Amino acid sequence: MRSFVSRATATAVVALLTGLVSPVAAHAAVAAPGAPLRTVASEPTLPGMPTQLDFASCSQGPVGTVALDDASRNPVMLTAGHCTHAVNPFWQPTDAVYSPGVDGNELIGHRGPSGFDNPMTGEPVADLAASVVSQDWSVVELEPSTTTSRLSQSRNHDGLPSGTPVVLTGIRDYPDLAPGQISFDNFGQPICKDGDVSGRTCGQQLFRTRNSVFHQNLGYEHGDSGGVNFDPNTHEVIGVASQALGNFGRAQTADVALETAYGIPDGQVNQAFQLAESTEPHDTDLRTQSQDEQATREWTKQNYPDVQFTPQPTFQQQLDNQVKWAQSDVQALGTMFGDSVATGDMARAQRVAETAGKVGNYYAETLPDYAAMAAIENVASTVTVPMPPEGFLQ
Numbered sequence: 001m002r003s004f005v006s007r008a009t010a011t012a013v014v015a016l017l018t019g020l021v022s023p024v025a026a027h028a029a030v031a032a033p034g035a036p037l038r039t040v041a042s043e044p045t046l047p048g049m050p051t052q053l054d055f056a057s058c059s060q061g062p063v064g065t066v067a068l069d070d071a072s073r074n075p076v077m078l079t080a081g082h083c084t085h086a087v088n089p090f091w092q093p094t095d096a097v098y099s100p101g102v103d104g105n106e107l108i109g110h111r112g113p114s115g116f117d118n119p120m121t122g123e124p125v126a127d128l129a130a131s132v133v134s135q136d137w138s139v140v141e142l143e144p145s146t147t148t149s150r151l152s153q154s155r156n157h158d159g160l161p162s163g164t165p166v167v168l169t170g171i172r173d174y175p176d177l178a179p180g181q182i183s184f185d186n187f188g189q190p191i192c193k194d195g196d197v198s199g200r201t202c203g204q205q206l207f208r209t210r211n212s213v214f215h216q217n218l219g220y221e222h223g224d225s226g227g228v229n230f231d232p233n234t235h236e237v238i239g240v241a242s243q244a245l246g247n248f249g250r251a252q253t254a255d256v257a258l259e260t261a262y263g264i265p266d267g268q269v270n271q272a273f274q275l276a277e278s279t280e281p282h283d284t285d286l287r288t289q290s291q292d293e294q295a296t297r298e299w300t301k302q303n304y305p306d307v308q309f310t311p312q313p314t315f316q317q318q319l320d321n322q323v324k325w326a327q328s329d330v331q332a333l334g335t336m337f338g339d340s341v342a343t344g345d346m347a348r349a350q351r352v353a354e355t356a357g358k359v360g361n362y363y364a365e366t367l368p369d370y371a372a373m374a375a376i377e378n379v380a381s382t383v384t385v386p387m388p389p390e391g392f393l394q
Contacts, residue, residue: 162199
């Protein structure tokens, strides 16, 4: 799942890239809401890294067919835009999308029309503000041989089933909003998601914008991105998992994604897009996230023993580190400056003073941003809104 923290190093990217080295499976690939998907690197992240090990993990959204201008119907699947596009310069995916079969990656289809505004500029607060109004959707044009289903189901990180399978009924076609407009017409309504890492979780909607339904308590995790979000009462598709910050998150609206991709008029999405007819369960012969992570760790440990796998830090942890480093730098530079003056090396003292000025400017620019993001993160993890009446989520 996409995070507000940029994956800025090759080591961090490798920690998210998983797979197995094995031949392509002979049985049909599967496209179904809540099932896993993989994209592979166009260039090796580490020299010699096998393609099958060098991929990113996401989840699948609604699957169906869309009417084209020539009256034919094209089989497609909707997922998050950041699942099929590069989100940083260290990892560039191809346009192919795969299902992780136990016998190897199985081709599902290729990236089609997409709306992905990557707002990451390195300024955390500005990036956060931009990300909540950005597009984050991608259509995967499915191969004719891909098996499809409208049955939404998921498993957790270790492959254990999560929740009762749900037969999706259609797309929630909201009245379109203008850019920047906010509506609370969905406040308190239930929302559930199926993702390939945290499985089935449910929460409450808070408000919506043109491209987003904001919610609480869904608990998106890395790998859930792109997974279907739906109304547990009507079984309508609301959107696909996009972003999370603490207890809050947002889903990219499915109706706007399809309208934008295919020029569908507002209110006519369900005439143009039809969910897959089949309600068959997903192919269970699929690799789990934990299996893939272990395979990548073992290969990397054997070939690059110095690469460390570490959890992605929170903003509070990053702020704490920045403060610790700032204090350490001040102490070291102060000692160097004092030693230079004591020995009469004024040229060195001048260089140390100039360096201290640059370091001070750096921390003056970065610390407020990290502090602001840590504050938002802490609030988002604790603030809640009133729950719907008892039984409303049943």
